[in-house]
Amino acid sequence: MNVKIIRSNRKTLAIQINPDLSVIVRAPMYAPQSDIERILREKEGWIQKHIEKIREQEEKKKETQGESVESEYLTNEEIKKLADKALQHIPKRVSYYAKQIGVTYGRITIRNQKTRWGSCSSKGNLNFNCLLMLTSPEVIDYVVVHELCHRKEMNHSGAFWAEVEKVLPDYKEQVKWLKENGAQIIGRMK
Incomplete structure (x- = not known):
C-alpha cells in the first residue's frame, strides 16, 4: 500500500x-x-x-x-473556461444559501483540484473545484450548502448533516451521484 x-x-x-x-x-x-x-x-x-x-x-x-x-483529459484552456464559469456561478449560490443558513463567509476561491469538491477553512474561506461545472446545478448547490454548513459545524457529525438536510432534504441523492460519478470527472484532470 x-x-x-x-x-x-x-x-x-x-x-x-x-x-x-x-x-x-x-x-x-x-x-x-x-x-x-x-x-x-x-x-x-x-x-x-x-x-x-x-x-x-x-x-x-x-x-x-x-x-x-467523457474520459478524455481536459485541456488547460477547458479548465480555465470551467474556472471562469464557476467564478460567475458559484459566488451567487454561496450568497443565496449563506442567507438561508444564516452564516457569513470569507474569500471564495475556485481551484482545479484532484481530491476535493470544496472546502471551508476555520476562518470561513471557501474553496470550490472548477470541475463542479461539469455536474448538475443540484450537485453544485449541494457542495455549496455542505461547505457553508461547516460554518456552523466544522465536522461531519450528526449535527452537521442535520444542518445540510434542513436546507436540502434530498442531499443524499447528490452524495450518491458524486460517489458514483465524481471519480470519473476528477479523472479528467491531468
Missing part, C-alpha cells in the same frame, strides 16, 4: 484514498509515528474496501464507455 503522510496544524488524523489508489494520511504535526501506524493497521479493512470500490468504478467506467470522449 502506497501511503504518504502529510503533517500540519490540524487536530485530528484523516485518511484519504485518491483516484490513483494512493493513500494520504493527514496527521497533526506532533502525532507519534507509532499512533499513525496503529490507526493505519486498524483501518486497513476500510482502506482496502475503498480501494476496491475505486477499482470497480474504473472497471465499470471502462465497460460502459470504452474510449468515449
Whole structure:
C-alpha cells in the first residue's frame, strides 16, 4: 500500500484514498509515528474496501464507455473556461444559501483540484473545484450548502448533516451521484 503522510496544524488524523489508489494520511504535526501506524493497521479493512470500490468504478467506467470522449483529459484552456464559469456561478449560490443558513463567509476561491469538491477553512474561506461545472446545478448547490454548513459545524457529525438536510432534504441523492460519478470527472484532470 502506497501511503504518504502529510503533517500540519490540524487536530485530528484523516485518511484519504485518491483516484490513483494512493493513500494520504493527514496527521497533526506532533502525532507519534507509532499512533499513525496503529490507526493505519486498524483501518486497513476500510482502506482496502475503498480501494476496491475505486477499482470497480474504473472497471465499470471502462465497460460502459470504452474510449468515449467523457474520459478524455481536459485541456488547460477547458479548465480555465470551467474556472471562469464557476467564478460567475458559484459566488451567487454561496450568497443565496449563506442567507438561508444564516452564516457569513470569507474569500471564495475556485481551484482545479484532484481530491476535493470544496472546502471551508476555520476562518470561513471557501474553496470550490472548477470541475463542479461539469455536474448538475443540484450537485453544485449541494457542495455549496455542505461547505457553508461547516460554518456552523466544522465536522461531519450528526449535527452537521442535520444542518445540510434542513436546507436540502434530498442531499443524499447528490452524495450518491458524486460517489458514483465524481471519480470519473476528477479523472479528467491531468
